[in-house]
Amino acid sequence: MGDPALYDTDFYAWTQQQCQALANKAWADLDWSNLQKEVESLGKQEYRELVSRLTVLIGHLLKWEYQPEGRCRSWFLTIREQRRAIRRHLRRSPSLRALAAEALNDGFEGGVDLALRETLLPLRVFPEICPYTFEQVLDPTFLCDTSGDWDDLA
Structure with a gap:
């Protein structure tokens, strides 16, 4: 799973990490909870x-x-x-x-x-x-x- 703490400490780095995980279809590296909140937002x-x-x-x-x-x-x-x-x-x-x-x-x-x-x-x-x-x-x-x-x- 991606680093959920990064979401709170460096949002930009978190977005880049999540984009990379999505591009690589690395589902286990995704921060699903925060991703869901961001898509809703x-x-x-x-x-x-x-x-x-x-x-x-x-x-x-x-x-x-x-x-x-x-x-x-x-x-x-x-x-x-x-x-x-x-x-x-x-x-x-x-x-x-x-x-x-x-x-x-x-x-x-x-x-x-x-x-x-x-x-x-x-x-x-x-x-x-x-x-x-x-x-x-x-x-x-x-x-x-x-x-x-x-x-x-x-």
């Missing part, structure tokens, strides 16, 4: 990335919708960037689509906080539940049309 990290990107996207969509006088190129580009990044992420991990509704709700909470931090709007202005569907937030023509050219934004 990788899956959770993929979900967290989706929620994080949705948080930024929703926050900017809320700003775009509820503070139209503040619309600017930076908001537009952030919305565009996050939509593309989420679509790429879902292409790499399509099974995350099954968690779309949950991720949208988790991202909405943080999105409201982002909009509150970056505007002078009071909390009561924003809806209590996400007013958008998952499909809408990813649609390049929804609310902020990122399919077109917005060179006129400052």
Whole structure:
């Protein structure tokens, strides 16, 4: 069995040891307990990335919708960037689509906080539940049309 103590003392060395054991199919040298935890953690990290990107996207969509006088190129580009990044992420991990509704709700909470931090709007202005569907937030023509050219934004 691999050196489980290495997991706690030198994580990088542990990962290299585990990769080598996997490459050599040296099953007895694998630290099965910690490997299982790390693989599970990788899956959770993929979900967290989706929620994080949705948080930024929703926050900017809320700003775009509820503070139209503040619309600017930076908001537009952030919305565009996050939509593309989420679509790429879902292409790499399509099974995350099954968690779309949950991720949208988790991202909405943080999105409201982002909009509150970056505007002078009071909390009561924003809806209590996400007013958008998952499909809408990813649609390049929804609310902020990122399919077109917005060179006129400052």
